[in-house]
Amino acid sequence: MTTFSRRTFLKGTGATLGALAITSVAPVGAAANSKQGMAVLTAGRWGAMLVEVKEGKIVASRNALPQTVENSLQTTAADQVHTKARVKYPMVRKGYLANPTQPDGQRGNDEFVRVSWEQALKLIHEQHSRIRTKYGAESVFAGSYGWRSSGVLHKAQTLLQRYMSMAGGYSGHLGDYSTGAAQVIMPHVMGSMEVYEQQTTYPIIMEHSNVVVMWGINPLNTLKIAWSSTDGAGLEFFNQLKASKKTIIAIDPMRSETIDFFGDQAQWIAPHPNTDVAMMLGIAHTLVTKKQHDQAFLDKYTTGYDKFEQYLLGTSDGVAKSSAWAEAICGVPAKQLDTLAEIFSKNRTMLMAGWGIQRQQYGEQRHWMLVTLAAMLGQIGLPGGGFGLSYHYSNGGNPTRDAGVLPAIAAEISGGSSAGNDWAASGAKKSFPLARIVEALENPGGSYQHNGKSDTFPEIKMIWWAGGANFTHHQDTNRLIRAWQKPELIVISEPYWTAAAKHADIVLPITTSFERNDLTMTGDYSNQHLIPMKQVVEPQFESRNDFDVFADLAELLKAGGRAVYTENKGEMEWLADFYKEAQKSGRQNRVTMPNFSQFWQQNKLIEMKPNAQNAKFVRHNAYRENPVLNPLGTPSGKIEIYSRTIEGYKLSDCPPHPTWLAPTEWVGSAKEGELQLMTAHAAHRLHSQLNYAKLRDLYAIADREPIWIHPDDAKARGIAQGDLVRAYNARGQVLVGALVTDGIKSGSVCIHEGAWPDLDRASGICKNGCCNVLTADIPTSQLANGCAANSSLVKIEKYKGAPLPLTAFTPPVGA
Numbered sequence: 001m002t003t004f005s006r007r008t009f010l011k012g013t014g015a016t017l018g019a020l021a022i023t024s025v026a027p028v029g030a031a032a033n034s035k036q037g038m039a040v041l042t043a044g045r046w047g048a049m050l051v052e053v054k055e056g057k058i059v060a061s062r063n064a065l066p067q068t069v070e071n072s073l074q075t076t077a078a079d080q081v082h083t084k085a086r087v088k089y090p091m092v093r094k095g096y097l098a099n100p101t102q103p104d105g106q107r108g109n110d111e112f113v114r115v116s117w118e119q120a121l122k123l124i125h126e127q128h129s130r131i132r133t134k135y136g137a138e139s140v141f142a143g144s145y146g147w148r149s150s151g152v153l154h155k156a157q158t159l160l161q162r163y164m165s166m167a168g169g170y171s172g173h174l175g176d177y178s179t180g181a182a183q184v185i186m187p188h189v190m191g192s193m194e195v196y197e198q199q200t201t202y203p204i205i206m207e208h209s210n211v212v213v214m215w216g217i218n219p220l221n222t223l224k225i226a227w228s229s230t231d232g233a234g235l236e237f238f239n240q241l242k243a244s245k246k247t248i249i250a251i252d253p254m255r256s257e258t259i260d261f262f263g264d265q266a267q268w269i270a271p272h273p274n275t276d277v278a279m280m281l282g283i284a285h286t287l288v289t290k291k292q293h294d295q296a297f298l299d300k301y302t303t304g305y306d307k308f309e310q311y312l313l314g315t316s317d318g319v320a321k322s323s324a325w326a327e328a329i330c331g332v333p334a335k336q337l338d339t340l341a342e343i344f345s346k347n348r349t350m351l352m353a354g355w356g357i358q359r360q361q362y363g364e365q366r367h368w369m370l371v372t373l374a375a376m377l378g379q380i381g382l383p384g385g386g387f388g389l390s391y392h393y394s395n396g397g398n399p400t401r402d403a404g405v406l407p408a409i410a411a412e413i414s415g416g417s418s419a420g421n422d423w424a425a426s427g428a429k430k431s432f433p434l435a436r437i438v439e440a441l442e443n444p445g446g447s448y449q450h451n452g453k454s455d456t457f458p459e460i461k462m463i464w465w466a467g468g469a470n471f472t473h474h475q476d477t478n479r480l481i482r483a484w485q486k487p488e489l490i491v492i493s494e495p496y497w498t499a500a501a502k503h504a505d506i507v508l509p510i511t512t513s514f515e516r517n518d519l520t521m522t523g524d525y526s527n528q529h530l531i532p533m534k535q536v537v538e539p540q541f542e543s544r545n546d547f548d549v550f551a552d553l554a555e556l557l558k559a560g561g562r563a564v565y566t567e568n569k570g571e572m573e574w575l576a577d578f579y580k581e582a583q584k585s586g587r588q589n590r591v592t593m594p595n596f597s598q599f600w601q602q603n604k605l606i607e608m609k610p611n612a613q614n615a616k617f618v619r620h621n622a623y624r625e626n627p628v629l630n631p632l633g634t635p636s637g638k639i640e641i642y643s644r645t646i647e648g649y650k651l652s653d654c655p656p657h658p659t660w661l662a663p664t665e666w667v668g669s670a671k672e673g674e675l676q677l678m679t680a681h682a683a684h685r686l687h688s689q690l691n692y693a694k695l696r697d698l699y700a701i702a703d704r705e706p707i708w709i710h711p712d713d714a715k716a717r718g719i720a721q722g723d724l725v726r727a728y729n730a731r732g733q734v735l736v737g738a739l740v741t742d743g744i745k746s747g748s749v750c751i752h753e754g755a756w757p758d759l760d761r762a763s764g765i766c767k768n769g770c771c772n773v774l775t776a777d778i779p780t781s782q783l784a785n786g787c788a789a790n791s792s793l794v795k796i797e798k799y800k801g802a803p804l805p806l807t808a809f810t811p812p813v814g815a
């Protein structure tokens with residue numbers, strides 16, 4: 001087998017590379033030499049990139065695939081590697097280093113001391129072992145959720161869990177922040193998650209849909225990335241959709257980047273946030289009263305519609321959910337709702353829904369009601385009709401290709417006696433709903449309900465986060481900071497001085513994806529490309545790969561641990577093996593791929609073969625064609641508009657059919673001066689990633705995260721465009737820059753998620769405008785326990801206090 005040292009690789013990329021057609025589709029030539037230097041092909045969540053290097057430094061990066069819609073995130077390679085926010089050396093909090101078992105000082109309020117890698121790993125090993133022996137495996141939380149970097153080998157969270165499995169197990173997590181509510185409710189309703197599945201394809205939409213409804217989706221932002229790496233097809237689809245003559249309706253309290261992009265080609269309708277269920281009920285009510293609903297579909301393919309209809313018409317509770325009733329709640333005129341009922345029922349209509357609408361209290365109800373509305377329209381399973389919950393994510397409508405598919409490194413080692421060693425892989429001993437982590441810290445051993453079962457939280461004594469930014473992603477930052485003081489040890493593996501790193505005991509400097517070799521597919525559903533993620537520059541300062549860090553720690557567990565952890569393979573050997581597996585699956589699909597060393601030297605991606613059959617995929621078509629032979633995975637085999645299973649759970653916050661439940665904090669419960677806070681995903685970041693990058697200049701106002709404010713709400717408070725604003729509630733306060741715009745529903749403001757918390761010690765104010773300092777840390781319901789960040793009220797005022805310079809991206813004292 002060919003092995004590659006870092007040296008030979010770096011030399012190799014400079015060579016002129018011959019063209020070689022790999023599949024029926026010619027790959028894009030990627031080994032471009034430009035004036036500035038050589039361009040190395042690699043990839044990130046934001047797709048295939050060409051990175052230019054000069055004298056060991058990245059000078060530029062750009063897209064490596066032809067594209068019509070620009071993707072700003074592809075330009076950030078230099079910033080990612082060379083930012084001042086990098087963690088340079090292993091660091092230990094001063095009070096912790098002095099006395100690890102009885103540490104002085106407070107996390108987040110202490111200096112850091114540089115140590116050697118050897119010292120850092122020894123300290124972690126000793127304290128981890130002590131905690132594990134004293135409190136058991138469950139006391140070690142390694143759930144470590146997050147968006148790390150692309151790649152099938154350098155998977156931070158998996159690598160952490162692989163090590164923790166060898167150490168005897170850990171506490172893990174259930175679900176995610178993205179679709180916490182939808183992924184639990186949808187299996188009860190549709191028998192499948194829907195949110196992470198191939199959608200009726202983009203070509204079918206283009207051919208058959210007359211009406212496309214963008215219900216709380218902002219694909220021009222969210223399709224800049226994908227979980228593996230974006231294939232770029234989604235942005236191109238929406239570009240084509242704009243050029244089509246279809247009726248496009250966008251339902252969103254904000255005039256999002258997407259709605260701006262569509263301009264006159266889309267009709268924008270702005271409900272109050274959190275009120276979509278009421279809005280859909282209003283439309284559904286009109287459908288029934290005008291007999292525009294499809295009773296035959298409901299009879300054949302659904303169960304429990306009759307019970308739901310009693311609620312809809314008000315026979316069960318005395319309240320008809322008419323369009324007039326809905327108007328009073330959602331703020332959209334009844335007449336417009338009646339028109340929507342007419343348009344939807346008379347045309348082939350695709351309801352594309354996003355996920356921000358379920359990141360709300362009672363979020364389960366949103367997609368359940370959307371499916372119910374789609375069922376009433378009777379178009380589920382028809383080409384171009386029905387609903388789709390992943391059009392805005394990972395290019396959900398891009399057809400699956402015939403491909404050689406890469407495997408990835410696993411959290412479980414090939415261990416146990418059969419493998420000739422005595423490391424029994426232990427895995428997660430206990431897992432709890434991820435977004436309840438602070439409750440778990442506050443209430444160790446406490447019981448909770450989840451999806452019909454009760455369980456108890458573990459008693460967490462150690463936390464290790466690798467590849468996630470939990471201080472930015474979790475709700476109610478001040479509550480998190482209080483709970484965060486409880487464990488005995490917190491380790492953060494990070495390329496950057498994030499807020500979590502600043503609140504840790506031990507911080508390990510990790511390479512970015514540009515400082516190591518890896519491989520990735522694109523598309524998540526499409527498998528459109530296989531991309532070499534080539535190392536572009538040397539590891540910066542003393543940063544190391546997560547893989548090597550955990551291999552060292554495995555050896556400290558017991559002699560021979562490294563060999564077990566690494567399976568005796570180095571980076572390039574792992575990649576060669578993954579590639580060989582992909583080649584094998586490629587062969588089954590009649591996709592020819594060059595051998596690994598040839599592939600690696602070419603500096604080219606492989607484009608997989610289109611599959612004409614897959615391009616015609618219509619979601620739920622098989623069910624529609626024959627519901628008896630192809631039943632859904634629900635108890636009844638049908639779409640469950642009423643769920644007996646959920647009825648049996650007897651949950652006050654998740655009734656057995658879609659129901660309008662007013663959140664605790666929403667426009668309707670706002671007291672004098674309070675506004676609804678929305679926390680949508682940002683255009684020029686991936687969550688907290690890239691907040692430090694130059695792209696920030698495109699959006700920052702008064703050097704802070706912007707807050708979108710309607711002119712009426714701004715005027716009432718004497719706030720003008722560009723002003724420094726204090727947004728606050730009982731949970732906390734943040735400094736933000738005023739963006740006064742009619743692009744948001746009056747009564748609501750938006751601070752996009754992802755700004756790094758930067759709390760001023762004296763005043764407690766977040767100087768960088770992290771929205772989660774203000775959001776409530778409550779579950780969507782006891783069914784799914786999803787993240788409900790979008791159900792919070794805030795007040796705002798012009799900031800008149802002392803100047804508070806930003807320190808979010810400045811390393812802490814001692815670093």
Ligand SMILES: Nc1nc2c(c(=O)[nH]1)N[C@H]1C(S)=C(S)[C@@H](COP(=O)(O)OP(=O)(O)OC[C@H]3O[C@@H](n4cnc5c(=O)[nH]c(N)nc54)[C@H](O)[C@@H]3O)O[C@H]1N2
Pocket residue numbers: 145146147148149154156177178179359465466467468469470472473474475493494495496498510511512513546679680681686687688689753771772775787789790
């Ligand atoms: N208010 C509000 N809050 C939200 C949301 C919302 O809509 N509103 N959205 C939620 C959602 S959907 C999500 S998915 C979460 C996102 O939350 P996260 O996924 O935690 O966010 P990221 O900023 O992507 O964090 C990834 C971290 O991994 C680090 N990293 C990158 N590569 C590597 C690596 O190779 N090794 C290591 N060790 N680290 C690496 C990055 O520097 C970064 O700090 O946020 C949630 N929070």
Ligand SMILES: Nc1nc2c(c(=O)[nH]1)N[C@H]1C(S)=C(S)[C@@H](COP(=O)(O)OP(=O)(O)OC[C@H]3O[C@@H](n4cnc5c(=O)[nH]c(N)nc54)[C@H](O)[C@@H]3O)O[C@H]1N2
Pocket residue numbers: 177178179215216217218221222223224225251252253254256271272273274275276354355356357392393678679680681682683684685686687754790
């Ligand atoms: N550029 C970029 N792309 C990303 C991400 C990122 O951070 N940056 N994050 C990725 C991840 S992990 C995820 S989970 C997805 C997130 O995808 P989503 O969860 O769908 O994204 P959001 O921005 O939270 O919400 C989408 C739209 O819903 C609107 N909205 C909010 N509340 C309401 C409401 O009550 N009613 C209606 N009708 N609309 C509402 C918002 O204004 C926004 O335009 O995106 C992914 N893609």
Ligand SMILES: [Mo]
Pocket residue numbers: 177178179
């Ligand atoms: Mo997400």
